[in-house]
Amino acid sequence: MLNNSNEKFEKKLEQIDINKEPPTNDTERQYYFIKKARKYVKEESEKLGRPLFFATVTFGCQMNARDSEKLCGILEKIGYVEAAEDEADFIIFNTCTVRENANMRVYGRLGQLKPRKKKNPHMMIGLCGCMMQEPEVVEKLKTSYRYVDIIFGTHNIFKFAELIVTRFESQRMVIDIWKDTDKIVENLPNDRKFSFKSGVNIMFGCNNFCSYCIVPYVRGRERSRDPEAIISEIRQLVADGVVEVMLLGQNVNSYGKNLEHPITFAQLLERIEQIEGLERIRFMTSHPKDLSDELIEVLGKSKKICKHLHLPLQSGSSRILKEMNRHYTKEQYLELVKKIRAAVPDIALTTDIIVGFPGETEEDFLETMEVVKEVQYDSAFTFIYSKRTGTPAATKEDQVSPEVVKDRFDRLLHVVQEIGSQKAGALQGTVQKVLIEEINAQDEHLVTGRLSNNSVVHVPGGADLIGKIVNVSLDECKGFYYLGTLAEGR
Numbered sequence: 001m002l003n004n005s006n007e008k009f010e011k012k013l014e015q016i017d018i019n020k021e022p023p024t025n026d027t028e029r030q031y032y033f034i035k036k037a038r039k040y041v042k043e044e045s046e047k048l049g050r051p052l053f054f055a056t057v058t059f060g061c062q063m064n065a066r067d068s069e070k071l072c073g074i075l076e077k078i079g080y081v082e083a084a085e086d087e088a089d090f091i092i093f094n095t096c097t098v099r100e101n102a103n104m105r106v107y108g109r110l111g112q113l114k115p116r117k118k119k120n121p122h123m124m125i126g127l128c129g130c131m132m133q134e135p136e137v138v139e140k141l142k143t144s145y146r147y148v149d150i151i152f153g154t155h156n157i158f159k160f161a162e163l164i165v166t167r168f169e170s171q172r173m174v175i176d177i178w179k180d181t182d183k184i185v186e187n188l189p190n191d192r193k194f195s196f197k198s199g200v201n202i203m204f205g206c207n208n209f210c211s212y213c214i215v216p217y218v219r220g221r222e223r224s225r226d227p228e229a230i231i232s233e234i235r236q237l238v239a240d241g242v243v244e245v246m247l248l249g250q251n252v253n254s255y256g257k258n259l260e261h262p263i264t265f266a267q268l269l270e271r272i273e274q275i276e277g278l279e280r281i282r283f284m285t286s287h288p289k290d291l292s293d294e295l296i297e298v299l300g301k302s303k304k305i306c307k308h309l310h311l312p313l314q315s316g317s318s319r320i321l322k323e324m325n326r327h328y329t330k331e332q333y334l335e336l337v338k339k340i341r342a343a344v345p346d347i348a349l350t351t352d353i354i355v356g357f358p359g360e361t362e363e364d365f366l367e368t369m370e371v372v373k374e375v376q377y378d379s380a381f382t383f384i385y386s387k388r389t390g391t392p393a394a395t396k397e398d399q400v401s402p403e404v405v406k407d408r409f410d411r412l413l414h415v416v417q418e419i420g421s422q423k424a425g426a427l428q429g430t431v432q433k434v435l436i437e438e439i440n441a442q443d444e445h446l447v448t449g450r451l452s453n454n455s456v457v458h459v460p461g462g463a464d465l466i467g468k469i470v471n472v473s474l475d476e477c478k479g480f481y482y483l484g485t486l487a488e489g490r
Helices: 002-014 026-048 062-077 100-119 135-144 157-170 215-219 227-239 265-273 293-301 318-323 330-343 362-375 402-427
Strands: 053-058 090-095 124-129 150-152 174-176 197-201 244-248 280-284 308-310 348-355 379-384 431-439 446-450 456-460 469-477 481-486
Touching (some): 002 026, 026 062, 026 157, 053 062, 062 090, 062 124, 062 157, 062 197, 062 244, 090 100, 100 124, 124 157, 150 157, 197 227, 227 265, 293 330, 318 362, 330 348, 330 362, 348 402, 362 402, 379 402, 402 469, 431 456, 456 469
Parallel strands (some): 053 090, 124 150, 150 174, 308 348, 348 379, 456 481
Antiparallel strands (some): 431 446, 431 469, 469 481
């Protein structure tokens, strides 16, 4: 099926005349620039007497990982070959800006590339993603990192081929940052990391404006994809061998509200469930304020939605939650958890928690600890509050001292790990379905896969199992993963 897709793509390109003006339709326009970029890459490759190599370096969330697959797809279509970063003629950093240290890591990597770029003038460096939506970052790049070739943000990733052509033709730094957009451009190339599972964007942007979070400012307002486009994409993926999809959005629960014909996330899930050949459905991220009874009912009935829900708490203090602009209280969150567990008793719940939000007292922190103990999370991502310029929380004067924050963080981590370890062994001795994903990195005689609840399982086996859902006896729990053996009837 992939070959068929490639053939269709190449036929489309054959029909394009790059000596004419580019089309106005966004998808067709990018096909035009893919063909044009292919010509420049071919010329450069012939000069060097070898293929041109590329590497993508991805920071941040699964939305970014999915965006990087699109970047890879476009680079491959224009003639680049993927390689290690130290061999690459084109390196593109897909950046994250949720925390300050993410920005510093990118600057560090750019500094390391400067001497290499000096030696290889044909080499190109690209920067995209959330960090590029910050005006002060772009100014810094313009003055201190003049050797960067292409800079663009989150809203116009679809223009990647066009920006490459502009760089080839102008021989100057190309900067194209959009403040916002209502565009969703479909049917562009992408290169999936796995043949058997794939992320699928269902929406972009965020309207929540949590007071600590920069995402709405860099990803823009919520925009939902048309449900027919989503269904069509998943059907194509299934035809190409995909058995599991991860539905992606900053807040998937608010999907569909801004469509001409509104549809709820629960209704979308019901439609996706009907797709023959699709075995598993995952999604992230969910916001508690939008997690409806309708959605909980669908989770309870579904045969394909995985038994794992990521439900960010952020704080167990209602006072702090109000300061965070989260739009729910501790009591409402706990009531939601009760409903979810009643509908799906064997669900694995994971969460995000921020320690050290401005004004957090010891009492507030202890309330967070209480919620953690009451909910009994399977695992939790714990973060020290990171001040992000441009967010309301950054201007608060009652910042918590680093020493206090570290002490609280360590205490929380201890409790989270203790509970997670206790919960992990619940399935030991049972037979469960496991999607085998890869050869084990430490032992080539083992393969690694995931349960529906997202737990990791290692089992003896070879590459022939990759991409298959098999029955595995979970023989031994090793804290946060299982060792198992293939069971009868796999």
